[in-house]
Each structure stands twice: as C-alpha cells, then as structure tokens.
Amino acid sequence: MKKVVFIIFVTSLISIQANAQFFKELKKAAENVIEETSKTGFTEEEAGKALKEALTIGIKKGVEQLSKTDGYLKDPEIKIPMPKEAKSVEDKLRRLGQDKAVDNAIKAMNRAAEDAANGAKDIFVKAIKELTLKDVLNIVNGENDAASRYLEDHTRMLLVEKFKPVIIVSLEKVNATKYWNTVFSKYNKLPFVKKVNPDLEDYVTNKAIDGLFVQIAKEELEIRKNPVARVTDLLKKVFG
DSSP states (O other), X not given: OHHHHHHHHHHHHHHHHHHHHHHHHHHHXXXXXXXXXXXXXXXXXXXXXXXXXXHHHHHHHHHHHHHSTTTTTTOTTTOOXXXXXXXXXXXXXHHTTOHHHHHHHHHHHHHHHHHHXXXXXXXXXXXXXXXXXXXXXXXXXXXXXXXHHHHHHHHHHHHHHHHHHHHHHHHHHTTHHHHHHHHHHHHHTSTTOOOOOOOHHHHXXXXXXXXXXXXXXXXXXXXXXXXXXXXXXXHHHHHO
16 A cells, blocks of 8 residues: 555655646747847837738839840840750751840740739739748748748749749730741751750749849849838837
8 A cells, every 4th residue: 555655755746847847838939939039129010011012012113124125125034035055056056147036035934924923913912821820930931032931932843833824825916826836847857966846834934923023122132131022010129
C-alpha cells in the first residue's frame, strides 16, 4: 500500500513539473510575440494590409508603365527578344538581309505584351486579395523583392493559364503571328537548315509575365526605399 501511495506521489510531482514547464514555455512564447510586435510597431493585420496595399499600388503603376507604347520594347531589362532556340534563325536571316522581317517579329511580340499587360492587373489584384497573413511578417521583413518573389511563387501557374488567352488575342491584334510565320517560313525554306518553329504563344506569355514581375519588383523596392512612394499612412508605418 505504501508503495502504491509513493508511486502516485512521484507521478503527481512529475505531472506538476511537466505542466509547470509547459506553462513556462507558453508564457515565454507569448512574451516573444509581444516583444516582436513591440519591435515592429505594427500588428500582423496591419502588416498584411500594408503588404497588399504595396503590391496593389506597385502592380497598378507597373502595369501602367508596361501598357504604354514601348513599355517592353524600349526597356532592355524586359524587352522580349527572339527565343534562344531561334537565335540561329535570327542570325542567318540578318546575314541574308532580312533584318526587317526579324525586326517586325520582335517588335510585334513586344507590342502584344504591351497590349496584354493591362489585362493582367485584375489577375494580380485578385491573387493579392487571397494572400493570407501566414507569411506576411516574413515578407515585410524580408529582402527588397520578397513580396514580388512570394507572389510569383504562388501565382505564376495561374497567371500563365489566365494570361495566355489575353496574349493570343493581342498577338493577332498586332499581327505578331503573321510576322512570326513570315520569319520562320523564310528560314525553313533555306537549304540545309534544321527546321525551327518555337511556340509563339507560350513564349510571349511567359516572357510577358517575366517582365511584369520585374516591374513589380522595381515598384516594391521603391516603396521600401523611398519614403515619398509610401502614399498611405499604413505603408509609412509598416515600411517606414
């Protein structure tokens, strides 16, 4: 009987100590959260709203820039060139004096991206609205393009799916398909060449989206680094 009582007593002590340790760790975790909030000066909810504001502002400005004539074509960082696998096509045709045909194709691809860029705005804004608070603090306190990279990682596939039909319409609208076919028809008729004809729609879709993310990252950096670009009080509080 004494042995049973002793076992119960020891077990109770262990249980009390375990619970004490648990609550001690719980208290420490709570203190860490409070300390972190105090350090940052804003709540997770505020950070989430600020992040969405920043991305929405950046996207609208970026889309406006890219939608202008030469928004893609005259920006060396995002200009859409001929595909790498078609480099031999471009070089060969230029050597044969077909510069105009090649230039028309390149210009038309960029015009299609510029024409379609405005249609991407709603897609991006919808994706931003669906962001959760889970990674918000990490994004806000992350690298200068953390939000843009996060958005790309989580929306790229959806953007390609939804953006491609817009690009297809734009390609036809600016005669890009016609110029593309002209270039590759000329090349593929040459003797002793390996026939090449990359997928125009996939290529321009992906390059156009690449350019959008480059532009968004620029706008994000501007908001992070330039106080004047923080146009709302919330942005000033979180990114200040």
